[in-house]
Amino acid sequence: MVSLTINSSPHQLDVDPDMPLLWAIRDHANLTGTKFGCGAGLCGACTVHLDGEPVRACQTPVGDAVGKNITTIEGLDGRVAGAVQAAWKKLDVVQCGYCQPGQIMSAVGLLSQNNKPSDADIDTAMDGNVCRCATYVRIRAAVHEAARELA
Numbered sequence: 001m002v003s004l005t006i007n008s009s010p011h012q013l014d015v016d017p018d019m020p021l022l023w024a025i026r027d028h029a030n031l032t033g034t035k036f037g038c039g040a041g042l043c044g045a046c047t048v049h050l051d052g053e054p055v056r057a058c059q060t061p062v063g064d065a066v067g068k069n070i071t072t073i074e075g076l077d078g079r080v081a082g083a084v085q086a087a088w089k090k091l092d093v094v095q096c097g098y099c100q101p102g103q104i105m106s107a108v109g110l111l112s113q114n115n116k117p118s119d120a121d122i123d124t125a126m127d128g129n130v131c132r133c134a135t136y137v138r139i140r141a142a143v144h145e146a147a148r149e150l151a
C-alpha cells in the first residue's frame with residue numbers, strides 16, 4: 001500500500017512503488033483527466049505537478065511522489081490556473097483536446113515561475129508538449145493572454 005496526496009486528498013493505493021505514477025492516477029485514483037500518449041516521456045500528455053513542478057507522470061515512479069503534493073488537471077486551482085483556463089477559453093485553443101490537460105499543466109507551471117514569459121520562454125517550457133492538432137500558435141497566444149491578465 002502506498003500513501004499519496006493527490007489534489008490535496010489522501011489516497012491509499014494498492015500499487016507497486018515502481019509503477020509509473022500515471023497508472024496510479026488514472027487506474028487506481030480514477031482521475032482520468034491526465035492522459036496517456038506515448039508512455040516514453042516524449043509527448044507531455046501525462047504532465048502533472050509534483051510540489052508545483054511539471055513532471056511526466058509516465059516516467060515518474062509512484063515512489064518518487066510519496067510525501068509530495070501531486071496536482072492533476074482536476075485539482076488545478078488558484079489565480080494562475082484560473083487565468084490560464086480563461087485564456088484557453090477566450091482564444092478557443094482546444095481542437096480535439098487530447099493533449100490539452102498536459103498543455104495546461106505545463107503553462108501553469110511556466111507562469112507560476114515566470115509571469116512575463118517571452119516567446120522563447122514559452123517555446124522552451126512547452127517544447128515537450130506535443131499537439132497532433134498543431135494548436136501551438138493559439139497555445140502561445142493564450143499563455144501571453146494569461147500573463148497579461150495576471151499582470
Ligand code: FES
Pocket residue numbers: 035036037038039040041042043044045046047056057058059
Ligand atoms: S505519455 Fe508521458 S510523455 Fe507521453
Ligand code: FES
Pocket residue numbers: 094095096097098099100130131132133134135
Ligand atoms: S488539441 Fe488535439 S492533440 Fe492537441
